[in-house]
Amino acid sequence: MNREQLFEQIKLKRSFLCVGLDTDIQKIPKHLRERHDDPMFEFNRQIVDKTADLCVAYKINVAFFECEGAKGWISLEKTVKYIREKYPEQFIIADAKRGDIGNTSNLYARAFFDHMDFDAVTVAPYMGEDSIKPFMTYLDRWVIVLALTSNKGAADFQYLKNAETGEQLFETVLKTSQTWGTTDNMMYVVGATKAEKLEEIRQLVPDHFLLVPGVGAQGGSLQEVAKYGMNDMCGLLVNSSRQIIYASDGEDFAEKARNEAINVQLEMEELLLEADLL
């Protein structure tokens, strides 16, 4: 999927919501674990069926599947295939935080883009250019580079100030890495806990899409994110995971997830209208 197509979807759905599939085998409704051979897939399937008209993207947290071993990997593959076939307009993100020397990143790209059919993979920037570029050799696939994350540990290294440029590390990551790709194959992860930082970030990367976690359960404000982060193609995918997918742990979990997603979508529609994008 390219950037134009993603923006088209945002306008069509009146939403820039990314639903995060943090599918925790211990948290999903009990009745799924009791009645289904593959409860993780079944959970995802029902959530997706009830939210696909309200969001433009799904972000699948790979760790939740990986910790179940080969079985989890099969649930992951099935989930991607299901979304791809039934909702081909969805942008599917592997939240995997990979990144290694060039030939190894190549293999990770193959895993997520060839073997599975993801649109994008999140990647940590510590190892630099050759760890990120392999993800950009696939047409209409994306690398989403960690710039500023929303966790406490972000403060350990991401804000360190550079002696020569005065930039903080996340700023250097944004400035340097954008020269490796284009606005059509790179996005950035920018945590929403400090929405005012988005204003500075928009000056560095005015046209890139930003994947923003940490809205909702983690405390960020959607209005602030939109105020500081939106550009003329929206430029935002705002992720919500737990608030939506764990809205209920009963038989009605998917319906309740839908209700939560509707609330977010309506707020996003408002923000898109205010920004004259609809």
Place this chain on the structure above:
Amino acid sequence: MNREQLFEQIKLKRSFLCVGLDTDIQKIPKHLRERHDDPMFEFNRQIVDKTADLCVAYKINVAFFECEGAKGWISLEKTVKYIREKYPEQFIIADAKRGDIGNTSNLYARAFFDHMDFDAVTVAPYMGEDSIKPFMTYLDRWVIVLALTSNKGAADFQYLKNAETGEQLFETVLKTSQTWGTTDNMMYVVGATKAEKLEEIRQLVPDHFLLVPGVGAQGGSLQEVAKYGMNDMCGLLVNSSRQIIYASDGEDFAEKARNEAINVQLEMEELLLEADLL
């Protein structure tokens, strides 16, 4: 495995070799692909059987298995189980370069330490403390933090100089992260392409074990690594992958791998003797 036990193995084997299982389905001998249901596992099995008396650790590059999907994951699980059962004295490293917010890193730790039986996982430090600590909650398991990598892209961010301390980023990573764990549950990845850097690094982390890739095919010198990096418990695991495992692509591949490993082991024995550690 704890640090004392690892040092015992080094003295017993007269070796600090870590054999890297970068098991590329396209590079392993053709006859394995033709005759075995699980050629990746079979390749690993034969390599391990021919090298286990010459090395103290195996580093499995997870990407090579991940890019084969669930099938690859099964080969990976079988490999770890095989080594663990037949050679319980081996230190088994998942070279996975993971790292995410706390609750997600927790899941990665569960994947590699609970679901599989690895001794250690490599982790990228960009997301800070809460991305690394979950790997240290398991007794006698290790996190191996990327400090200075051996790839070209290492220059992009790892050498950036901090405005306040004058330290380079990799130095700050070493100084800060060592306060999160101990010399008994943390190691560092330090690329061998710049062996003289090891001298500076040893001043920052005198007692930690260092995992050193990039010796051999990638050009580093074992003698220099030992000269600058060895401490009184050896403190080094030096990895060699391609040079050993792809020494031949014929029926004799495991035997040829053994010959290569013998050469490295003999050189290491020499270096351990010179350092009065044997």
